[in-house]
Amino acid sequence: MKRNIVKQGPTTLMISLPSKWVQKYNLKKGEQLEITEIGRKLEIETDKNIKKKEITIELISDHRLYIWRTISALYYSGYDKIHLNFNSIKTLEEIQKFAEQIFIGFEMTDLRKNYCLIESISNEKSDNFDTIVRRLFLGIIQMSNITNKYLQTKDTADLSLIPRLEQTNNRQSSYLKRILNKEGYKVLNKTTFAYTLVYHLALIADEYKYMNWGIQQEIEETGKVEITEKIKNNFSLLQIEIENVYKLYFKYSNELVEEIITRNLMTDSKSKTNLDLFCDNPRLAHTIISITDRIRNVTFQIIGINN
DSSP states (O other): OOOOOEEETTTEEEOOOOHHHHHHTTOOTTOOOEEEEETTEEEEEOOSOOOOOEEEEEOOOOOHHHHHHHHHHHHHHTOSEEEEEOSOHHHHHHHHHHHHHTSTTEEEEEEETTEEEEEEOSOOOGGGHHHHHHHHHHHHHHHHHHHHHHHHHOOOGGGGHHHHHHHHHHHHHHHHHHHHHHHOOSSGGGHHHHHHHHHHHHHHHHHHHHHHHHHHHHHHHHSOOOOOHHHHHHHHHHHHHHHHHHHHHHSOOHHHHHIIIIIISOSOTTSHHHHHHHHHOHHHHHHHHHHHHHHHHHHHHHHHHTO
16 A cells, blocks of 8 residues: 655645455544554554444244354454344354354343344554464463373363363453454454464364364263374374464564474375374274364464565
């Protein structure tokens, strides 16, 4: 984006502000902006919040997935007020659950017959982005620790924590998607990389949740889970890679990129090593390969953010 310099008076030089940015933050004549000199760059910032968006939707089904997908898309999109019309008490119960348990900063503020309003009661701050990304990583590392402990001891006591950690991950990643759609990443042209990073971190948590379901089902069906040394070793390797990618996001280096990509990750989902894992335990092998692919994608996004 380029702007021509206009001369105003004998010494003052001026440029116009982008109209979309002005409209987005509802800026008016006479309001102040913060301008910071950064070498050859000028950073212009407003302390005003984005103009609130609202929408009215009619929910035509009480199916939980239909309700979840519809409302979550509006939450991610950055709507601050979501007016919902519906026909059943079951629909209302699902709306309450999602609004209060899943969406950070949202509450139901108005309720009438066949209608409710859920809206943001807090101001999202893009400054919190890296803090919440750190929490996403640490939650996934905890899931990995629990998994490796189970594989070594076959003690299922801590496995029940994984679905709870995944739900927390879901709340946090949903919040970050909303921030990115409303304000963008701190480096605006890196927003797509940041969004995709969050997306894949959420999918890694999903894989651990699905694995937990599979383990519980296998124990119910057969009374045991087949765990070979190859399976154990590969899950240990996954933990090392997750920790390395966590380090890479917060302290980027080409050396660590090279280590993650070329030394530790499995090279090909069709390799003999991976096919052998499927013979050992198909469910656990699928988790290993799926998380490996997610780690690759997270690594790629971090490279994109930093270059």
